[in-house]
Amino acid sequence: MFGTTLWYFSILIFVMVISYKTIKLKTKNRLTPSNIDSQLARVIAFLEENGGNHISHLILLQDKDVYWAAEEQVLIVYKRMGNKIVVLGDPIGPESLIPQSIKEFQDYSVRKGLKPIFYQISPRFMHLYHDTGYRFLKLGEEGIVSLHSFSIEGKQGAKLRTRVNKFTRNAYTFSVIMPPYSQAILSELKGISDAWLGNQKEKGFSVVSFSEEYVSCFPVALLNDPDGKVIAFATLASDHKKSITIDLMRKLPDSPHGTMDVLFIQIFKWAKENGYQNCSLGMAPLSNVGDCKYSFQSEKFIRLAYLHGNSMYNFKGLKEFKSKFACGWEPKYLAYRKTFLPIVIIQLLLLINSTPHPKTVVDKIKYLMKKTG
Incomplete structure (x- = not known):
């Protein structure tokens, strides 16, 4: 028993080291000062015309890469982590093109030898991911x-x-x-x-x-x-x-x-x-995850983090604060294909806890974000 546990622990440490090195070294495709005019300004103009989603504004952290799908009519924002491509939110663009875009990005990832993961997707498009072979894990709920x-x-x-x-x-x-x-x-x-x-x-x-x-x-x-x-x-x-x-x-x-x-x-x-x-x-992480006796085992395991990790991350305190105001809650999910889920969770934690690297050349696009409606 101890030997098996030690073996799993060693594998997880290996994944953490490789994933960390990937974050530090994989930078050539990001939004850099050299291509900001052709990429970042284009992304913001696209969002103003097509609208965004609940986390599309985080593109302006400039620590992510972009992929244009469906003949450049749909925007997909992602970041590589180890052998995964982690997409932030749902694809953005005309709803009729979302199914095509998910499949296209899946094919793109396979050609690169990588596994795509969609992080914080909405229930609205879950059937489209399901049709492309994805499974789901509830991550928490967005207060609205x-x-x-x-x-x-x-x-x-x-x-x-x-x-x-x-x-x-x-x-x-x-x-x-x-x-x-x-x-x-x-x-x-x-x-x-x-x-x-x-x-x-x-x-x-x-x-x-x-x-x-x-x-x-x-x-x-x-x-x-x-x-x-x-x-x-x-x-x-x-x-x-x-x-x-x-x-x-x-x-x-x-x-x-x-x-x-x-x-x-x-x-x-x-x-x-x-x-x-x-x-x-914003999100109340792990809110109402795995709290039903019929929940998946993976979600029940995550529930333990919500109950016992409060001293470190204050999950319950955040949910209680937002509950003062929220009129409703929308669940958010992780969409993933065949993979070892515990490793995916560790990679996501490393990704979120990695130091952001915002770029410095944004003066040319600031005026595009002055509007409030």
Whole structure:
């Protein structure tokens, strides 16, 4: 028994080392300063015309590669990890071309000797992946706020309403600013971000990270104290379909209790006034995964991480915070083909925890992201 366990452990360590080296060395196809005009600007223009999905704004982290499918009418964003190609979200483009695009990318991956994995896909297209031979693992749920129905009035919203009123009485102010930003405001936001991170390091791929270049591409919501000092901020990403996402969120460690509650509620109010219909709160990882006695064994195993990994990742705390606001939850899945699932999970963790490498030449495309609708 011990020998078998040791053998599995050795294999997993080997996979981790190879995968890590792949992240460090595989860079030649990324969006680099040399091809930014022909790639990144093209991607953003495509998203403005066709709309995006719940995580398409993360393309601007510039740590991923792009593949144009269906005669360049569909966008697929991915990153290589070991012998896997991990696609971020569903393909983006005309819905009628999505089936063709999934099959095309599958063929492309096979020719490269790699295995494609689609990370955080939506239920809407699951039947298309199924028809191409994919299996599924639930990853968590995306919290969604219906801006027309969300309210802090009445008994149910009493606590949140009390917090908003308290901050207002104490002269805290809310605003949304638009790029381009001065170096002074970017430095102030970086200071808040650094204080919030503490000894932690930034994550990447499917998790947003702070860089002045990335922040400069979006509207930023600010909460200021009575002296005008910014105590919390959030970048606001739009899918150009009347939906907005609260993206990068940071606050000072000594900010008053309820700071993020107030920031979120003010963002909802602002978004509704500016014509948005929905606001995404992002993922609650592992939420409602494997909690049914009929769930797959792999999902029951992941459930243990949700129950016992809270001290490290605060899965339950994140779900509880977002549940204050969410009007509904949409499940997100991992779509994978024949592969050893534990290794896939380890590779994904390495990918998310790898240091992001945003590029520095984005001035030419910042103006494309100034719009908020």
